Amino acid sequence: MRRRWNGYLIAGLVLTALLAALILLGFFWTPYDPAAMSAGAKLEGPSLRHLMGTDQFGRDIFSRVLQGAGSTSLIALCTVAIGGVGGAAVGALTGYFGGLADEALMRVNDALTAFPSILLALVVISLLGPGNKYNVIVALGLVFIPSFARVTRTAFASLRDVNYIKSARLMGASSGRIMAVHMLPNILPVLLPALTIGFNNAVLAEASMSFLGIGVKPPDASLGYMLSEAQGLLFGAPWYAAGTGLVIVLLVFSVGLLGEGLRRRDGEVL
Numbered sequence: 001m002r003r004r005w006n007g008y009l010i011a012g013l014v015l016t017a018l019l020a021a022l023i024l025l026g027f028f029w030t031p032y033d034p035a036a037m038s039a040g041a042k043l044e045g046p047s048l049r050h051l052m053g054t055d056q057f058g059r060d061i062f063s064r065v066l067q068g069a070g071s072t073s074l075i076a077l078c079t080v081a082i083g084g085v086g087g088a089a090v091g092a093l094t095g096y097f098g099g100l101a102d103e104a105l106m107r108v109n110d111a112l113t114a115f116p117s118i119l120l121a122l123v124v125i126s127l128l129g130p131g132n133k134y135n136v137i138v139a140l141g142l143v144f145i146p147s148f149a150r151v152t153r154t155a156f157a158s159l160r161d162v163n164y165i166k167s168a169r170l171m172g173a174s175s176g177r178i179m180a181v182h183m184l185p186n187i188l189p190v191l192l193p194a195l196t197i198g199f200n201n202a203v204l205a206e207a208s209m210s211f212l213g214i215g216v217k218p219p220d221a222s223l224g225y226m227l228s229e230a231q232g233l234l235f236g237a238p239w240y241a242a243g244t245g246l247v248i249v250l251l252v253f254s255v256g257l258l259g260e261g262l263r264r265r266d267g268e269v270l
Helices: 007-028 061-097 099-113 117-128 133-159 163-170 175-211 223-233 238-265
Strands: none
Touching (some): 007 061, 061 099, 061 175, 061 223, 099 133, 117 133, 117 175, 133 175, 223 238
């Protein structure tokens, strides 16, 4: 059977690719130095010279948004990597072997997921120390492990008693080989959309923490901290908040479309 046109996946891929290209460009080149101040260019509106205008220090907002989007995306990717790998390992082991270890770890997992992730991240970052992006990555990565563990555990538990897994056991395949070769590829349709959701949650969590002043701080640029700065300029320079907020929305929206497209991919047939 042929698959139907997956508009979500196509739109998500295109938007995500465009934003990724701009973010990668920001790592190597920006129109202006994001930290350069200019007393004569304070609070200029959007123009051909400054596409998103300037802030209260005369800094080019577009250049700062490029740098901030790169910082936020890098933190989100590292967060998903830590949470995804750690959660997948815990979920795979508990889902495949079951037993008392499964019950104990899942009860701990339930207790952790009962609290809002941002609240747990605030607790962890307060212990590690605010203002350092590496501490933010570690804090968010640890907080995201339970959510990925639950998704992976459910998927592995649903596969451990199917016929081809039983056949692999009878043929002498080790548990590690069964999980890595026979089970992991079959849970990717479930895991990949979960990773996109995790990325979006990490973007919003990092932006929230930086907005509150406990995440990334200057001289490193951050979309959340920029929104915090723009809060006091909503009437005098609305383009500051509009441009920064638009980038966050587009980033979350594009990856969300990609995740929805991945989720629908296997079900869309003629």
